[in-house]
Amino acid sequence: MTRKAITGNGAIALALKQVDPDVMSAYPITPQTEIAQNYAQFVADGAVKTEYIAVESEHSAMSAAIGSCAAGARTITATSSQGFALMWEMLFIAASLRLPITMPVITRALSGPINIHCDHSDSMGGRDCGWIQLYGEDAQEGYDNAIQAFRIAEHMDVRLPVMTMIDGFIISGAISPVETLEDDQVKQFVGGYEPVHPLLDIDNPVTVGAFDSLGGWYFEHKVTQNDAMAKAMDVIESVGREYGELSGRPYSHFKTHMIEDAEIVLVAIGSAAGNVKTMVDKLRSEGKKVGLLKVRTFRPFPHRQIAEALSSARVIGVMDRSDSFGSQGGPLFTEVRSALFEAEPRPQVYNFIYGLGGRDIFPDDIEGAVRLLERAAAGEKVSHARHYLNVRGVSVDGQA
Amino acid sequence: MQQVTEIRWHARGGQGAVTAAKMTAEVALSQDKYFQAFPEYGPERSGAPIVAFTRISDKPIQIYSAIEHPDYVLVLDPTLLDAVDVTAGTSAGAVVIINSEEDATALARRPEMAGKSVYTVPATRIALETIKRAIPNTPLIGALAEVSGIFSLEGVLNEVKTSLGKKFNEDVVKANLEAVKRGYGEVSGL
Numbered sequence: 001m002t003r004k005a006i007t008g009n010g011a012i013a014l015a016l017k018q019v020d021p022d023v024m025s026a027y028p029i030t031p032q033t034e035i036a037q038n039y040a041q042f043v044a045d046g047a048v049k050t051e052y053i054a055v056e057s058e059h060s061a062m063s064a065a066i067g068s069c070a071a072g073a074r075t076i077t078a079t080s081s082q083g084f085a086l087m088w089e090m091l092f093i094a095a096s097l098r099l100p101i102t103m104p105v106i107t108r109a110l111s112g113p114i115n116i117h118c119d120h121s122d123s124m125g126g127r128d129c130g131w132i133q134l135y136g137e138d139a140q141e142g143y144d145n146a147i148q149a150f151r152i153a154e155h156m157d158v159r160l161p162v163m164t165m166i167d168g169f170i171i172s173g174a175i176s177p178v179e180t181l182e183d184d185q186v187k188q189f190v191g192g193y194e195p196v197h198p199l200l201d202i203d204n205p206v207t208v209g210a211f212d213s214l215g216g217w218y219f220e221h222k223v224t225q226n227d228a229m230a231k232a233m234d235v236i237e238s239v240g241r242e243y244g245e246l247s248g249r250p251y252s253h254f255k256t257h258m259i260e261d262a263e264i265v266l267v268a269i270g271s272a273a274g275n276v277k278t279m280v281d282k283l284r285s286e287g288k289k290v291g292l293l294k295v296r297t298f299r300p301f302p303h304r305q306i307a308e309a310l311s312s313a314r315v316i317g318v319m320d321r322s323d324s325f326g327s328q329g330g331p332l333f334t335e336v337r338s339a340l341f342e343a344e345p346r347p348q349v350y351n352f353i354y355g356l357g358g359r360d361i362f363p364d365d366i367e368g369a370v371r372l373l374e375r376a377a378a379g380e381k382v383s384h385a386r387h388y389l390n391v392r393g394v395s396v397d398g399q400a
Numbered sequence: 401m402q403q404v405t406e407i408r409w410h411a412r413g414g415q416g417a418v419t420a421a422k423m424t425a426e427v428a429l430s431q432d433k434y435f436q437a438f439p440e441y442g443p444e445r446s447g448a449p450i451v452a453f454t455r456i457s458d459k460p461i462q463i464y465s466a467i468e469h470p471d472y473v474l475v476l477d478p479t480l481l482d483a484v485d486v487t488a489g490t491s492a493g494a495v496v497i498i499n500s501e502e503d504a505t506a507l508a509r510r511p512e513m514a515g516k517s518v519y520t521v522p523a524t525r526i527a528l529e530t531i532k533r534a535i536p537n538t539p540l541i542g543a544l545a546e547v548s549g550i551f552s553l554e555g556v557l558n559e560v561k562t563s564l565g566k567k568f569n570e571d572v573v574k575a576n577l578e579a580v581k582r583g584y585g586e587v588s589g590l
Binding site: 003004005116137138167169170171173174175176177271272275278358362363 | 421422425426428429434435436437438439441461462463464465466468
């Protein structure tokens with residue numbers, strides 16, 4: 001174990017280097033660029049055996065990844081924002097072909113207006129494309145998730161692509177301490193790659209990506225994709241446990257902080273979970289029964305486990321760093337509230353949208369959200385419409 | 401809240417504020433502390449005023465918002481004093497360390513410095529005389545060690561020796577060590 005001062009991007013590039021996959025096809029985009037750049041440097045230096053395919057767009061990056069993975073190679077890429085959006089149609093194809101591609105996503109807002117800063121519009125927009133989604137809070141989790149992604153994706157019960165998120169700039173560009181494993185530990189943990197029905201196995205020819213029409217098996221195919229997602233639930237946990245034995249940092253679908261006796265729980269994802277945890281500690285020192293649930297696995301969504309973990313909370317605030325215009329709230333909110341529909345007694349659930357386009361979220365903003373939830377807990381009628389944090393002209397707790 | 405020391409660096413694009421924030425992080429790493437170093441994200445133009453940030457703590461840091469109320473402000477370029485308010489957001493006891501040939505007492509008379517602890521160090525001159533280049537960040541880190549006590553001088557010197565020793569020859573390492581020592585020794589204030 002080595003402790004390094006490294007950026008979030010640098011930590012992820014290092015994780016990928018330690019795995020040394022067969023192929024990386026990538027196109028640089030802010031704020032992911034450092035990953036593509038560092039990895040290209042590893043290739044140029046001969047530090048990895050990976051074949052690096054410099055493509056002309058993210059659509060091509062994902063297309064090349066699909067071709068490469070179908071051919072039988074362990075394959076990676078990485079992207080952000082508009083690049084993610086440009087991959088869009090190919091993301092569904094990678095998942096439906098059951099190709100275990102792994103992809104760090106350095107989350108960033110989508111245009112327009114043009115904005116390069118962090119929010120989760122890119123990855124959350126892709127929540128239904130059939131990929132497993134793991135979100136990390138900091139560079140350490142970005143590193144750890146990037147390694148575990150291979151084991152999850154390649155597990156024979158799963159065989160689905162996995163994307164691992166960290167927050168653009170906030171985490172990707174900041175230098176912080178990261179504990180890294182030794183190269184051979186990572187290689188041993190990830191293991192060798194066993195392709196399934198590879199195109200290059202010419203003695204056993206297969207067709208990949210065939211037409212599957214009305215009389216065919218398209219519908220059944222989709223059912224198997226959902227079955228694989230359901231099975232991924234256990235695999236993510238067992239891989240997380242095993243990784244914990246290796247690194248001392250076990251992982252599950254989510255992490256809780258001070259929720260056992262909490263009346264108010266904030267649910268957060270990404271770096272904001274750290275800001276919330278810091279505030280929870282402060283409010284606890286003032287005697288307030290507040291807790292945090294930090295979501296790691298968003299697809300498959302661990303609805304049963306989350307409902308159970310939140311069973312004693314009376315009021316829940318769900319924090320979304322992206323919006324789903326015209327829906328009842330952000331993507332995390334709709335999942336969490338739906339998960340709690342059958343809870344008895346059913347808690348009150350409120351939604352806070354924050355941080356769009358990189359707008360900062362300060363301790364005061366989180367404290368304001370908690371004040372609003374306290375009013376709801378005290379029996380006051382509080383609107384179930386979205387509450388925005390740190391938006392000009394809007395005060396979350398009703399004090400203009 | 402966590403006991404976190406928050407530092408803001410002011411410089412002009414190209415003067416090495418991000419490198420300074422990063423070097424401070426490396427020193428923190430070498431002393432088994434927790435830290436964050438990050439620039440103000442956005443377009444950066446050479447010569448335009450920029451800021452960078454460092455957080456240091458004995459415990460893990462789990463707050464990722466920008467630093468609003470820094471405990472220490474380090475100014476790499478004295479001409480910035482007339483261009484931006486380097487004391488913005490600072491509380492009464494905040495420490496401001498300025499790369500300047502001027503006496504700290506003189507700069508402390510500026511209205512925005514009221515109530516602040518002002519220090520100066522001729523970091524550019526020290527850099528020119530030691531490293532032979534106008535890169536003031538190494539002497540400023542020496543000054544920060546002396547004023548703040550977050551790091552020991554010895555700790556900073558060890559880290560500079562280790563990290564620069566990997567990339568540069570002995571003369572460059574020696575010059576940088578000298579720059580740190582002089583920054584440590586020549587910083588003066590109220």
